Amino acid sequence: MSSIGSWLLQLGRLAFTGIALTAAGAVMAEEAIFWPAPAEVRADQLDAYNAAVRDAAIKRPGFAKALRPIDDTRTNVRVVALRWVGASDIVDAKGRLKASLFVALPKELAAACAGAADPVLAMQQILGLPPRTGEYVMVEFTIPVRKAFRPCASGPDVAAKTCSFMLPDDPAAVARAAVDPAFAETQAFVFRQMWASYTRNVPTKESYGYPFTAMGWSYDWNPAAEDKYGVSEYIARQGAPTTRLKKIVPQTFCR
Secondary structure, three states: OOHHHHHHHHHHHHHHHHHHHHHHOOOOOOOOOOOOOOOOEOHHHHHHHHHHHHHHOOOOHHHOOOOOOOOOOOOEEEEEEEEEHHHOOOEOOOOEEOOOEEEEOHHHHHHHHOOOOOHHHHHHHHHOOOOEOOOEEEEEEEEEHHHEEOOEOOEOOOOOOOOOOOOOOOOHHHHHHHHOHHHHHHHHHHHHHHHHHOOOOOOOOOOOOOOOOOEOEEEOOOOOOOOOEEEEOEEEOOOOEOEEEEEEOHHHHOO
């Protein structure tokens, strides 16, 4: 079996362990890219986006990039997400996240899009999102650090300064997954996200796929970007309690 095949097989084993834990009562993150979103895409941007999806699927040494860690000794962390206005009500009546979300650190994302002539397109590129039309808003909020994880195949540690190409040792990883719901959750999430991302015109929630790196950073598909690193990315877990939630128009966020 090829090294890639072995890697996927091992990731699949960990994913199924996570799914089994979910059935037993552990909390599993829902698919984190979940719009709904407007149907129209910007045709003039599709070639660049499609190339990014293909490129992100092939891991290379340069994909092990320096990441922005979250201080896991802190209680809370401030995060932000770009949302279509029609899907911007992200919390329930108790202020808890309705579903898991990809999020970034506000200061890093604001610096990356600062001064952009088209802030929405700039952030879609930086965050590795399809070039869809419509009205968007930034949703910024605070969550407990323990309710976030990094979507890396090598592990969920938000304090890690980089992600490894190597999966945790098997069967040691399977044994850990059996007693550590957060670890199992991450492995299952990465497996599912990779499956949903590297697709085109199949019946998933996004027919154009995503340039998901599984290395802790978003893929910037701007053709002019010399470094494809967008920002460090994290998952805010479904059910996480939120505080200080506010919505910001993209033009203000990226000024």
